[in-house]
Amino acid sequence: LEADDDKTEAALAARGQQDRLDAALTGLVRSRLPGALTLVRPASAVFLVPDEIANDLVTVEKLAAQILAAAAPVMKPGSGSVGIGNVANGVGELARSHIEARQALRLTRRAGSRGRVASYRSLGAFRLLLEVQSPEALRRFVDELLGPLLQYARSRDTPLLETLEALSAARWIRRAAARQLGIHINSMTYRVERIQALTGLQLDDPETRVAISIALRARAMLGM
CATH class of the missing domain: 1.10.10.2840 (PucR C-terminal helix-turn-helix domain)
Incomplete structure (x- = not known):
């Protein structure tokens, strides 16, 4: 989860906003993402989802949309988007999956989209542009x-x-x-x-x- 623009990112970095974002996401993560690891930063959040959930892209995209909806009130009047990387087959691939999630966001934003869920896998042939x-x-x-x-x-x-x-x-x-x-x-x-x-x-x-x-x-x- 990342802010869509520098202004929103700066607003979220203000004192107390990270706590608000954390509070907005905590309940959802506990109820909908059992076993997930979450790292909330001042203007972003990273979610590591268990394999049994991560392998079902449709389910992950629905969960990402719920995360986006939960974070939206904290980000107003700005917006944020959620990027989804491919499944990491082991700890050694977590960095690659994180990079893919951010690349999906980058490509989607450059196309003018805001407040979206962007999956690296769903980019299809457009992934070649990133290479x-x-x-x-x-x-x-x-x-x-x-x-x-x-x-x-x-x-x-x-x-x-x-x-x-x-x-x-x-x-x-x-x-x-x-x-x-x-x-x-x-x-x-x-x-x-x-x-x-x-x-x-x-x-x-x-x-x-x-x-x-x-x-x-x-x-x-x-x-x-």
């Missing part, structure tokens, strides 16, 4: 796929880049993306055709969709 050591390599990848749309966005009013993000978020279901954007399906069709004309990409191609989704997430990470 890329060169920001310039990521930037080139984004430019190759999205460059024409980034240039278009600087000079035109039609939000084609936002349309592409909505399509990716809606699993490429055009009607769902159109509803999300509040536009007619005919407008969505026009925008898709315009995106394809500008980029040369075929949005019905599965491999292209994966590449676009990764490029969109990389763009958020880089702040492009």
Whole structure:
């Protein structure tokens, strides 16, 4: 569990706030996470969950959501998020699991999400972005796929880049993306055709969709 921004982190570091956070979490941990080890810090908390719970990701995510709800009143007006690492097979892997949990938070926040539960396992292919050591390599990848749309966005009013993000978020279901954007399906069709004309990409191609989704997430990470 971590604060989502520096302001919330600083507020939680104030005298007495760690005790408030500890008190908010203690009852929940005792009742819902028997056998768990908990370390509460001024602006964060770490939970080591027993194997019988940790192996069920759905259960862990539900517990993480409850932890987030319990901590929310202490973090107001700010917010926090919970990251979940992969299962540690022994003490020697605890550090790796902790790093994964923080990486999941990092990637989720860079995509603009706050107050979320982020599982490293659920990141899927997006985990590869965390392994890329060169920001310039990521930037080139984004430019190759999205460059024409980034240039278009600087000079035109039609939000084609936002349309592409909505399509990716809606699993490429055009009607769902159109509803999300509040536009007619005919407008969505026009925008898709315009995106394809500008980029040369075929949005019905599965491999292209994966590449676009990764490029969109990389763009958020880089702040492009």
